Amino acid sequence: MQQQHSLPGTSQDAPEAPAPASGSIPVVPLRHPVRMALAIVLIVLALGGAWDIAVNQRYHWDVVISYLFAPQILTGAVLTIVLTVVSMSVGIALGTVLAIMRLSANPIVSTIARGYIWFFRGTPLLVQLIFWYNIAALYPVIAFGLPFGGPALALGSANVLITPLGAALLGLSLNEAAYMAEIIRGGIRSVDKGQYDAARALGMNGGLLMRRVILPQAMRVVLPPTGNQVISMLKGTSLVSVLAISDLLYSAQIIYSNNYQTIPLLIVASLWYLLMTTILSFFQTKLERRYGRGFETAPKAARRAKTRTAS
Amino acid sequence: MNTAMVEAQGVRKSFGSTEILKGITLKIDRGSVTCLIGPSGSGKTTFLRCINHLEKVDAGRLYVDQQLVGYAERNGKLYEMKERQTARSRRAAGMVFQRFNLFPHMTVLENIVEAPIRVLGRPRSEVTVEAQTLLDRVGLGNRGGAYPQELSGGQQQRVAIARALAMKPKLMLFDEPTSALDPELVGEVLDVMKSLAEAGMTMVVVTHELAFARQVADQVVFMDQGVVVESGPPAEVLGNPKHERTQAFLSKVL
Ligand SMILES: Nc1ncnc2c1ncn2[C@@H]1O[C@H](COP(=O)(O)OP(=O)(O)O)[C@@H](O)[C@H]1O
Numbered sequence: 077m078q079q080q081h082s083l084p085g086t087s088q089d090a091p092e093a094p095a096p097a098s099g100s101i102p103v104v105p106l107r108h109p110v111r112m113a114l115a116i117v118l119i120v121l122a123l124g125g126a127w128d129i130a131v132n133q134r135y136h137w138d139v140v141i142s143y144l145f146a147p148q149i150l151t152g153a154v155l156t157i158v159l160t161v162v163s164m165s166v167g168i169a170l171g172t173v174l175a176i177m178r179l180s181a182n183p184i185v186s187t188i189a190r191g192y193i194w195f196f197r198g199t200p201l202l203v204q205l206i207f208w209y210n211i212a213a214l215y216p217v218i219a220f221g222l223p224f225g226g227p228a229l230a231l232g233s234a235n236v237l238i239t240p241l242g243a244a245l246l247g248l249s250l251n252e253a254a255y256m257a258e259i260i261r262g263g264i265r266s267v268d269k270g271q272y273d274a275a276r277a278l279g280m281n282g283g284l285l286m287r288r289v290i291l292p293q294a295m296r297v298v299l300p301p302t303g304n305q306v307i308s309m310l311k312g313t314s315l316v317s318v319l320a321i322s323d324l325l326y327s328a329q330i331i332y333s334n335n336y337q338t339i340p341l342l343i344v345a346s347l348w349y350l351l352m353t354t355i356l357s358f359f360q361t362k363l364e365r366r367y368g369r370g371f372e373t374a375p376k377a378a379r380r381a382k383t384r385t386a387s
Numbered sequence: 388m389n390t391a392m393v394e395a396q397g398v399r400k401s402f403g404s405t406e407i408l409k410g411i412t413l414k415i416d417r418g419s420v421t422c423l424i425g426p427s428g429s430g431k432t433t434f435l436r437c438i439n440h441l442e443k444v445d446a447g448r449l450y451v452d453q454q455l456v457g458y459a460e461r462n463g464k465l466y467e468m469k470e471r472q473t474a475r476s477r478r479a480a481g482m483v484f485q486r487f488n489l490f491p492h493m494t495v496l497e498n499i500v501e502a503p504i505r506v507l508g509r510p511r512s513e514v515t516v517e518a519q520t521l522l523d524r525v526g527l528g529n530r531g532g533a534y535p536q537e538l539s540g541g542q543q544q545r546v547a548i549a550r551a552l553a554m555k556p557k558l559m560l561f562d563e564p565t566s567a568l569d570p571e572l573v574g575e576v577l578d579v580m581k582s583l584a585e586a587g588m589t590m591v592v593v594t595h596e597l598a599f600a601r602q603v604a605d606q607v608v609f610m611d612q613g614v615v616v617e618s619g620p621p622a623e624v625l626g627n628p629k630h631e632r633t634q635a636f637l638s639k640v641l
């Protein structure tokens with residue numbers, strides 16, 4: 077498996093720049109015998125490894141196939157998708173707000189955001205999940221109201237309001253927001269200051285300026301690490317098994333704790349995770365292309381600046 | 388009857404403890420072209436940004452179209468304007484920057500229609516027609532679908548001028564609009580600016596193009612170290628400078 081990674085590298089610099097048409101002199105392209113040999117060795121090794129895995133009886137491929145579409149696995153996969161989509165959406169929305177707060181000129185606002193990020197990145201996600209799950213022990217009644225014992229509107233018992241799924245979504249979202257806030261902050265800061273001036277000079281301000289001018293440009297920088305976040309969230313949701321939520325991995329674990337087919341069921345779960353990350357990467361590439369529009373090559377102005385200082 | 392478009396009375400501005408503008412007093416007539424010249428660091432950009440309230444004035448008064456910039460005057464007191472009001476009053480002036488500052492993620496046409504639609508709330512169809520007319524006017528009628536980075540610097544700056552004009556400003560501010568351009572592209576931008584001046588637009592231009600100033604300006608203002616050293620018609624300030632700092636600067640530039 078590992079060896080296949082190095083294969084694309086061989087094709088990357090393969091297309092040689094065509095030599096400028098130099099009259100009628102024939103051009104013999106440079107050959108790369110060592111590169112070719114290396115590629116062949118790697119292909120043979122990879123195929124051999126794959127063949128080995130396929131014929132090895134102890135993988136129990138028959139069991140893998142029989143459980144691949146088992147209802148329990150499928151509902152587990154759906155739950156994993158729901159957890160990922162909801163937590164990422166809330167995480168990105170809250171992360172954007174936190175990023176803007178963090179960059180605020182108001183020291184109280186930026187300190188609050190900084191404190192939030194410090195806390196949620198600094199404590200283990202597992203602890204946060206268990207904390208939300210046990211919130212009823214700390215706050216038996218959930219209410220909206222004024223602090224310091226002022227009047228409050230009771231919403232109900234924490235035990236009823238915070239279900240295991242609720243605790244899982246709360247924990248994952250709030251944790252994700254802290255990471256997304258830092259990613260989005262980096263994206264916002266990567267946008268040229270001149271863009272603020274130009275937008276303000278046109279009468280734009282506040283939300284409009286952010287939404288139409290700054291954030292779309294920040295997207296270019298934000299998207300690749302966000303793709304990473306989504307994929308690690310997809311697999312990170314398996315942590316919620318501690319709250320007895322039957323996500324994809326936990327469903328597989330329940331099955332193999334009964335039939336002792338540990339490896340085949342872990343393979344089933346992994347195949348589903350692989351499929352999901354593949355689909356996500358596809359969308360990531362599309363989004364990156366969408367927000368890369370207008371940035372395809374080095375800006376002309378920058379290139380000129382370089383040639384100027386050189387002259 | 389001809390009230391000033393911009394009137395500065397002892398305008399001061401500091402960044403931290405350094406005072407950059409040390410009392411600028413200046414009048415810019417409606418429909419006139421004023422060229423601001425002076426050595427780098429003398430506060431030309433800062434003054435221009437004050438006119439558009441991209442920087443806050445610390446002391447003195449600055450009127451644009453008889454409106455006090457950034458403050459409301461009530462009962463003998465000055466009240467700082469809210470961000471929303473400031474944004475509204477900024478529309479009086481269009482601004483063109485040294486480094487163009489086009490929105491790179493939008494096409495040329497989108498750059499131009501963005502503010503009229505989102506800020507003024509005007510209908511897209513109407514604004515698009517106007518934008519096309521503006522593009523024709525700056526000689527880029529067929530480049531509406533291009534992204535800024537696909538254009539030369541001169542073309543980008545002409546789009547930036549069209550974008551500012553789309554807001555129908557009462558005056559235009561130019562901050563060294565040709566300084567970032569290759570020499571062969573300077574002319575096309577200056578030509579657009581000349582035609583704008585001929586059409587009667589009030590313009591304040593920070594520039595090192597003295598030939599342009601001589602030909603187009605009604606008033607040349609020489610600034611140094613945060614003060615206006617000398618101002619008057621180009622023939623006087625450029626042709627026969629009275630102050631020795633002006634003479635020294637001109638002998639260096641020429
Ligand atoms: N935002 C800022 N913060 C601190 N100093 C600034 C800022 N903007 C400009 N300055 C300083 O103000 C001085 C005048 O700048 P500027 O108005 O750009 O001059 P000019 O346009 O005439 O070259 C410079 O010394 C510059 O360093």
Ligand SMILES: [Mg+2]
Nearest residue numbers: 431432433563
């Ligand atoms: Mg300047």
